[in-house]
Amino acid sequence: MSEKQRILVVDDERQITRVLSRGLTTKGYEVHIAADGEAALQTFVDWHPDLVITDLSMPNLNGLELCRRLRAFSEVPIIVLSVKGEERTKIEALDAGADDYVTKPFGIDELLARIRATLRRAPAGQDNGRNVLEAGDFRIALEERNVTMRDKEVRLTPKEYDLMVYLVRHPGKVLTHHVLLGAVWGGNYTEQTEYLRVFIGQLRKKIETDPANPKYILTEPWIGYRFNPGT
Numbered sequence: 001m002s003e004k005q006r007i008l009v010v011d012d013e014r015q016i017t018r019v020l021s022r023g024l025t026t027k028g029y030e031v032h033i034a035a036d037g038e039a040a041l042q043t044f045v046d047w048h049p050d051l052v053i054t055d056l057s058m059p060n061l062n063g064l065e066l067c068r069r070l071r072a073f074s075e076v077p078i079i080v081l082s083v084k085g086e087e088r089t090k091i092e093a094l095d096a097g098a099d100d101y102v103t104k105p106f107g108i109d110e111l112l113a114r115i116r117a118t119l120r121r122a123p124a125g126q127d128n129g130r131n132v133l134e135a136g137d138f139r140i141a142l143e144e145r146n147v148t149m150r151d152k153e154v155r156l157t158p159k160e161y162d163l164m165v166y167l168v169r170h171p172g173k174v175l176t177h178h179v180l181l182g183a184v185w186g187g188n189y190t191e192q193t194e195y196l197r198v199f200i201g202q203l204r205k206k207i208e209t210d211p212a213n214p215k216y217i218l219t220e221p222w223i224g225y226r227f228n229p230g231t
Contacts, residue, residue, distance in 0.1 A: 004028060004029060004030040005028075005029055005030070005050045005051070005119060006029070006030045006031075006032070006047065006048070006049040006050045006051075007024055007029045007030070007031050007032075007049055007050065007051050007052075007053060007115070008031075008032050008033075008034060008040060008043055008044060008047065008049040008051070008052045008053070009021065009024070009031060009032070009033050009034070009053045009054075010033075010034045010035075010036070010037065010039075010040040010052065010053065010054035010055060010058070010063065010066065011033075011035070011053075011054070011055040011058070011081065012035045012036060012055065012058045012059060013055070016055075016081075017033045017035075019108070020053065020108075020111075021033060023108040023111075023112070024112075024115075027112060029115075032047055032049065035058070036058045036059050036060040036061055037054075037058060037060060037061025037062060037063065037065060037066035037069070038060045038061045040052070040054065040061075040066055041061070041066070041069060041070075044070065044074070044076075049076065050076070050077070050119065051076065051077045051078075051079070051115060051118060051119060052066075052070065052076055052077070052078045052079070053078075053079045053080075053081065053111075053115075054066055054067070054078065054079075054080055054081065055080075055081045056080055056081065056082055056083075056086060056089050056090070056093060057083070057086075063080055063081075063093060064089060064092055064093050064096060067080070067093050067096040067097045067098050068096045068097065070097065071096065071097035077099045077100075077118045077119065078097065078098045078099050078100075079098070079099060079100045079101065079102060079111075079114055079115065079118060080093045080094075080098045080100075080101045080102075081101070081102055081103075081104055081106070082101050082102070082103055082104065083103070083104045084103060084104070087222060087223075090223070091176055091178075091222075091223055094174055094175075094176045094179070094223065094224070095176050095178050095179055098174075099118055099173050099174070100114055100117075100118055100172075100173065100174055101174065102114055117172050118172070120172075131143045133165065133168050133169060135168045135171045135229035136171065136228075136229025136230035136231060137149050137150050137216075137229060137230035137231065138164075138168050138229055138230075139151075140164070140165060140168055142165075145161055147161065147164055149207055154206055154207060155206070156203075156206065157202075159184065159185075159199060160199060160202055160203055160206070162184050163180070163184050163199050163200075163203060164203060166180065166183050166184055167217065167225075167227040168227070168229065170227065171227050171228070171229040172226065172227065172228065172229075173226065173227070174220050174223060174224060174225075174226050175224045175225055175226065175227070176223055176224040177190075177193045177196055177223070177224045178190045178191075178224075179224070180196055180224060180225065181193070181195065181196055184199075200217060200225060203217060204216075204217055215228065215230065216228055216229070216230060
């Protein structure tokens with residue numbers, strides 16, 4: 001890297017922070033450590049990291065509240081670290097604005113891959129000034145409401161289109177059922193997961209070669225979906 005990307009690691013377990021600091025520094029990242037959410041917020045304001053990795057269970061200010069506080073003023077990518085058995089808390093963190101999660105214990109190679117994908121995601125799927133969204137194999141002309149995949153038009157119903165736009169705007173990010181339903185159907189439908197299953201199934205039939213083994217719209221069991229835009 002010509003200019004080191006900055007990563008803020010937030011965890012009260014010294015063994016984990018030592019391993020992460022060593023592993024990330026070796027790969028060329030600049031790393032700062034915070035032992036809790038309050039210290040992390042101060043470091044964030046002073047240092048302006050490119051990405052935050054945070055544990056969920058911490059004293060003073062936990063990872064869930066840290067996600068909420070950061071999202072109040074920043075779109076910085078956030079990866080949460082979660083132990084097995086914290087499924088509900090993990091979902092709450094994603095709903096609060098976290099971009100991804102890694103379950104403890106984890107391998108450093110997996111975490112590095114998630115970091116690379118999350119950092120790449122920032123410019124992807126954004127409006128490019130021409131009212132066009134582009135991510136991987138997909139291109140959406142917003143004014144014409146036209147969706148193409150590998151230069152082939154995909155005909156969608158209005159609600160399928162709205163769902164597709166939201167997915168393309170958030171490539172690679174874990175999107176919970178609650179977030180997707182609220183974004184596409186509105187706040188009164190955030191518990192209607194059957195709506196989402198039906199429309200995800202319809203989208204898969206239109207864009208997947210094998211809907212039973214999807215390449216683009218991946219299921220995160222009990223949590224939601226992740227959109228892989230392809231190459």
